[in-house]
Amino acid sequence: MEKLVSSWSKNKPLPESYIFPPETRPGNLIVPTCKTIPVIDLCNAEGRNRTDIVQQILKASQEYGFFQVVNHGISENLMNESMDVFNELFEMPDEDKVILYSEDPKKSCRLLTSSLNYDREKVHQWRDNLRHPCHPLQDCIKHWPQKPIRYREVVAALSIEAKKLGLRILELVSEGLGLESGYFGDQLSEALHLFVNHYPPCPDPSLTLGITKHCDPNLLTILHQGDVHGLQIFNNEEWIGVEPLPNAFVVNIGNQLQIISNNKLKSGEHRVVTNSRVARTTAAFFIAPSEDSIIEPAISLVGEASVYRAFEYKDFLLDYLSHMGNNEVVLGRFESQSLNNGTPVNALLIQRGSKFELSRLDHGPDYPSRLKGTLE
Ligand code: OGA
Numbered sequence: 001m002e003k004l005v006s007s008w009s010k011n012k013p014l015p016e017s018y019i020f021p022p023e024t025r026p027g028n029l030i031v032p033t034c035k036t037i038p039v040i041d042l043c044n045a046e047g048r049n050r051t052d053i054v055q056q057i058l059k060a061s062q063e064y065g066f067f068q069v070v071n072h073g074i075s076e077n078l079m080n081e082s083m084d085v086f087n088e089l090f091e092m093p094d095e096d097k098v099i100l101y102s103e104d105p106k107k108s109c110r111l112l113t114s115s116l117n118y119d120r121e122k123v124h125q126w127r128d129n130l131r132h133p134c135h136p137l138q139d140c141i142k143h144w145p146q147k148p149i150r151y152r153e154v155v156a157a158l159s160i161e162a163k164k165l166g167l168r169i170l171e172l173v174s175e176g177l178g179l180e181s182g183y184f185g186d187q188l189s190e191a192l193h194l195f196v197n198h199y200p201p202c203p204d205p206s207l208t209l210g211i212t213k214h215c216d217p218n219l220l221t222i223l224h225q226g227d228v229h230g231l232q233i234f235n236n237e238e239w240i241g242v243e244p245l246p247n248a249f250v251v252n253i254g255n256q257l258q259i260i261s262n263n264k265l266k267s268g269e270h271r272v273v274t275n276s277r278v279a280r281t282t283a284a285f286f287i288a289p290s291e292d293s294i295i296e297p298a299i300s301l302v303g304e305a306s307v308y309r310a311f312e313y314k315d316f317l318l319d320y321l322s323h324m325g326n327n328e329v330v331l332g333r334f335e336s337q338s339l340n341n342g343t344p345v346n347a348l349l350i351q352r353g354s355k356f357e358l359s360r361l362d363h364g365p366d367y368p369s370r371l372k373g374t375l376e
């Protein structure tokens with residue numbers, strides 16, 4: 001509990017344990033404001049503007065893996081009320097927050113700080129985080145916070161709307177990819193998790209991060225980032241800031257959507273920077289496959305070659321957690337060409353004319369220790 005940034009950080013200097021190494025710290029970098037991700041108006045998405053909107057979503061998902069949506073149908077009132085409730089939660093006195101705080105990974109609803117890895121990580125992230133599942137609502141709502149008093153009512157309403165919006169966007173994505181209607185329905189989008197992130201004002205934003213560079217592991221993320229800057233995406237080797245727009249949601253493609261689209265869409269890498277003036281609170285809804293879903297590229301998108309092999313979503317999550325932040329390595333482990341699932345192999349390749357022999361020197365359990373063949 002004393003670890004929560006919101007509980008100890010007021011008027012304190014930045015502790016050493018929050019200082020990132022020079023190569024990952026944000027520095028005094030001014031991110032370009034002329035570049036930003038597309039803003040897509042969902043007004044009439046089910047009517048005369050549909051084809052145009054589908055194309056805009058597809059293009060943004062290919063280029064950035066990120067876009068914002070406006071006129072999405074979720075009321076301004078509900079968005080504001082939810083943000084008020086989330087802010088109130090982090091402003092509660094410590095005796096109320098201590099009830100939610102837990103280091104037990106089995107607890108489905110809990111308040112924590114930095115990451116799941118607090119005790120093992122080299123540097124801590126400048127954020128507190130409340131997380132819980134939102135589906136099925138009647139099972140999980142009883143584990144949600146009881147304070148602020150309106151939390152359950154308001155967040156239940158928002159989570160239902162966020163899921164509906166997510167499914168609507170997934171339907172537009174499936175249309176853009178030429179997949180059948182409802183492709184992402186059922187199992188692939190069954191789960192819904194909420195992260196409420198809170199980044200208190202930070203004494204030195206140039207040295208630390210709210211969240212380090214990552215991709216989201218799920219299918220699609222719907223983020224309400226409030227009205228404070230902080231989210232940046234990594235595109236074409238540079239960081240660009242995501243402008244907070246009133247009543248907009250930020251949408252991003254998760255790893256599973258990149259995989260199912262056989263790399264036609266990309267899961268955008270992003271991070272969160274802090275600021276010294278105001279606290280920032282955001283709410284991210286993660287639409288995800290159920291844990292035992294089989295994930296694989298859609299057959300009609302495979303063409304010449306399937307970039308990824310089939311796997312169970314829960315296996316991806318395990319790898320994601322152990323390689324947090326290294327998107328290439330995690331995706332690499334699920335590529336169909338990957339002989340070794342990403343772990344370096346100590347092997348010897350001997351080629352004589354068209355004959356080859358590959359000997360594995362470390363005799364792992366999954367692969368033959370020697371492979372012989374003829375090159376065509
Ligand atoms: C996340 C995330 C962005 C933000 O929770 O995965 O990227 O602005 N959040 O809080």
Ligand code: NI
Binds near residue numbers: 214215216270
């Ligand atoms: Ni994220």
